Amino acid sequence: MQPLPVRHWLEPAEENRRFLLLDGAQCESLDELLKQLHGIADSEIQLFDGLLADGSGNASVWLHQLQAGVDVANLLVWLGGKVKSFGALTFIDTALSEGELSQRLMRRLDARFPNGKEFLARFYDGRVLPWLVNVMTQEQRNAFLGIGCEWWFVTHAHVWDVLILTAPQEDLYDPPLQLDDTQRRQLLADTYPYTLIDHFRLVDEDLLDRVPRNDQYRFIRGCMRVGENYGIHDGKRVVMICTWALLLGEGFHQTPDWVLRLEDFLEGRRTARDIGNEVWPVVESWD
Incomplete structure (x- = not known):
C-alpha cells in the first residue's frame, strides 16, 4: 500500500x-x-x-x-x-x-x-x-x-x-x-474500475503496476470505454481488454489488426485464447 x-x-x-x-x-x-x-x-x-x-x-x-x-x-x-x-x-x-x-x-x-x-x-x-x-x-x-x-x-x-x-x-x-435506471447505470460504470483494479491487484499486481497507481482508475475506465465501443460489457471480456491494454499499451485497439480481433471477440468468432495464441505464438525450442 x-x-x-x-x-x-x-x-x-x-x-x-x-x-x-x-x-x-x-x-x-x-x-x-x-x-x-x-x-x-x-x-x-x-x-x-x-x-x-x-x-x-x-x-x-x-x-x-x-x-x-x-x-x-x-x-x-x-x-x-x-x-x-x-x-x-x-x-x-x-x-x-x-x-x-x-x-x-x-x-x-x-x-x-x-x-x-x-x-x-x-x-x-x-x-x-x-x-x-x-x-x-x-x-x-x-x-x-x-x-x-x-x-x-x-x-x-x-x-x-x-x-x-x-x-x-x-x-x-x-x-x-x-x-433511476440512468443513475444506476452511471454509478455502476463509474465505480466498476475499482472492482477491476482490485481484481488485478489480487491476480497480477506487477502487470497492473505498469501503470502508475494514481493513473490506474483513468486507464481502466478507458479500457471499459473501448469495450463499450465494441458492445463488450460482460466482466470476463472487459478483463481481457484491460489485460491486453496493460500488456500492449492503451492505444492497442487502434490498429487495423486489433479492430478486427475485437470485432471477432464480440461476435464469438475468436476467443481470448485464440487471440493470445495469434499475438503471442508459442515457439517451441529444442535447446
Missing part, C-alpha cells in the same frame, strides 16, 4: 469537530486498529455491524470523533500502513454532535433501485462517495449533504478533495435514496 496523499490540514473552525469515518472492509486488522484509535478519539460509534458470521472478515463502519488538536498529517502516515485502499477513510468537519451526525449518516445508508431492490449507499467508501453524489439530482444532493461543513476524501487520482456540506437544524433528508 502506498502512503496516503499529503496535504496541509488546518484545524476545523472553532464551532466544528472533526470526525473520521472508517470502512472496516478496507482495513487490515480492524480490531487492533480500533483499539489504537481509542487514544486519539473522544468517542466512536458503529454505524452498522458488518462482522461476517464465520468471523473471516469485518465490514463494519465506524465514526470516530477525533480529539481537538490531533495532527491529521501524522495520523495519515500511521494509517497508511493499516488500510488496503485509500477509500477506507474520509473526514467530516461538522458542528453536529456525534449522536446527531451518526443518526444522519445511518439514515443515508438505505437506497433503492427502480425495480425495488434495496442496497447500501456506500458513501462510507471514499472511492464511491464522489461518484454517488455525482449521479444524484440537485435536490437529492442538497438533502444528502446536510450533515456538516466539509467532507474530505481521496479521489481516483490520489489527491484529497472536498464536498461542501450544509447542516440544517432539522435533517431534510427523506430515505431511502432512490436512483
Whole structure:
C-alpha cells in the first residue's frame, strides 16, 4: 500500500469537530486498529455491524470523533500502513454532535433501485462517495449533504478533495435514496474500475503496476470505454481488454489488426485464447 496523499490540514473552525469515518472492509486488522484509535478519539460509534458470521472478515463502519488538536498529517502516515485502499477513510468537519451526525449518516445508508431492490449507499467508501453524489439530482444532493461543513476524501487520482456540506437544524433528508435506471447505470460504470483494479491487484499486481497507481482508475475506465465501443460489457471480456491494454499499451485497439480481433471477440468468432495464441505464438525450442 502506498502512503496516503499529503496535504496541509488546518484545524476545523472553532464551532466544528472533526470526525473520521472508517470502512472496516478496507482495513487490515480492524480490531487492533480500533483499539489504537481509542487514544486519539473522544468517542466512536458503529454505524452498522458488518462482522461476517464465520468471523473471516469485518465490514463494519465506524465514526470516530477525533480529539481537538490531533495532527491529521501524522495520523495519515500511521494509517497508511493499516488500510488496503485509500477509500477506507474520509473526514467530516461538522458542528453536529456525534449522536446527531451518526443518526444522519445511518439514515443515508438505505437506497433503492427502480425495480425495488434495496442496497447500501456506500458513501462510507471514499472511492464511491464522489461518484454517488455525482449521479444524484440537485435536490437529492442538497438533502444528502446536510450533515456538516466539509467532507474530505481521496479521489481516483490520489489527491484529497472536498464536498461542501450544509447542516440544517432539522435533517431534510427523506430515505431511502432512490436512483433511476440512468443513475444506476452511471454509478455502476463509474465505480466498476475499482472492482477491476482490485481484481488485478489480487491476480497480477506487477502487470497492473505498469501503470502508475494514481493513473490506474483513468486507464481502466478507458479500457471499459473501448469495450463499450465494441458492445463488450460482460466482466470476463472487459478483463481481457484491460489485460491486453496493460500488456500492449492503451492505444492497442487502434490498429487495423486489433479492430478486427475485437470485432471477432464480440461476435464469438475468436476467443481470448485464440487471440493470445495469434499475438503471442508459442515457439517451441529444442535447446
